Amino acid sequence: MISAKLFPEDLDVNGLSLITGFHGIGSTGFLALNHLINTLKPDRIGVFETDYLSPVSSINSGKIITPFEIYKKDNIAFLRVAVPPLQGNEIVFLRNVCEIILEKNFKELILLGGLDAQLKKDDSNFRYVKTSSYKLPESLSDSKPLEDERIIIGPVAQMLNFMEVRNFPTLGLLPFATSIRLDPRAASEAVKILSNIFNLDVEVDTLVEQALELENDQPELLDNTKSSPSNIYS
Numbered sequence: 001m002i003s004a005k006l007f008p009e010d011l012d013v014n015g016l017s018l019i020t021g022f023h024g025i026g027s028t029g030f031l032a033l034n035h036l037i038n039t040l041k042p043d044r045i046g047v048f049e050t051d052y053l054s055p056v057s058s059i060n061s062g063k064i065i066t067p068f069e070i071y072k073k074d075n076i077a078f079l080r081v082a083v084p085p086l087q088g089n090e091i092v093f094l095r096n097v098c099e100i101i102l103e104k105n106f107k108e109l110i111l112l113g114g115l116d117a118q119l120k121k122d123d124s125n126f127r128y129v130k131t132s133s134y135k136l137p138e139s140l141s142d143s144k145p146l147e148d149e150r151i152i153i154g155p156v157a158q159m160l161n162f163m164e165v166r167n168f169p170t171l172g173l174l175p176f177a178t179s180i181r182l183d184p185r186a187a188s189e190a191v192k193i194l195s196n197i198f199n200l201d202v203e204v205d206t207l208v209e210q211a212l213e214l215e216n217d218q219p220e221l222l223d224n225t226k227s228s229p230s231n232i233y234s
Contacts, residue, residue: 004096020079021112026183028114042073114177185211
């Protein structure tokens with residue numbers, strides 16, 4: 001069995017809201033979380049370690065960046081998942097992470113993902129999905145939930161399922177994104193939603209500029225997103 005541990009073991013995160021995102025459609029969640037960390041410059045306060053840690057490391061400002069790290073800014077914590085655990089071990093690892101989230105008494109969990117843009121049928125830019133115990137903030141009162149019969153797969157789905165069973169307040173934010181490349185525009189939408197929820201001052205111009213560059217370099221990919229609709233978020 002995979003064991004995931006959070007160091008330091010006496011880390012105090014009681015009452016913090018935890019935000020995390022993954023490499024799903026458009027890498028929306030990962031891009032959004034990375035932008036939040038790079039812009040807000042929170043302090044690194046903890047590191048997750050697992051028996052099946054991916055053999056990946058990087059350097060930022062002269063410091064080693066490990067695959068699973070927790071950062072803190074005011075009353076918000078950010079879990080950066082740079083790369084997933086070794087293939088085949090994600091389910092148990094994420095379950096362990098959820099158990100630690102419960103043990104450490106976080107206030108709530110916010111999951112960032114992407115929703116296939118082929119599903120978009122109106123002028124809204126995202127959908128949300130939440131556990132029964134999550135109380136929707138005022139800023140999302142006019143937003144649309146994910147429609148019935150849509151299928152969510154991957155880390156967001158697993159953590160939502162785990163937290164629903166354990167009655168833990170969890171919100172999934174799913175901006176519409178292209179499924180064939182990185183989508184910084186979708187990531188910018190996730191950042192704007194979070195900024196409204198938590199009253200953050202985070203610029204998104206950088207992400208929009210990145211999106212424009214990608215769209216101008218590969219305009220034919222935009223046309224391809226209009227075919228073969230699916231009902232699956234990944």
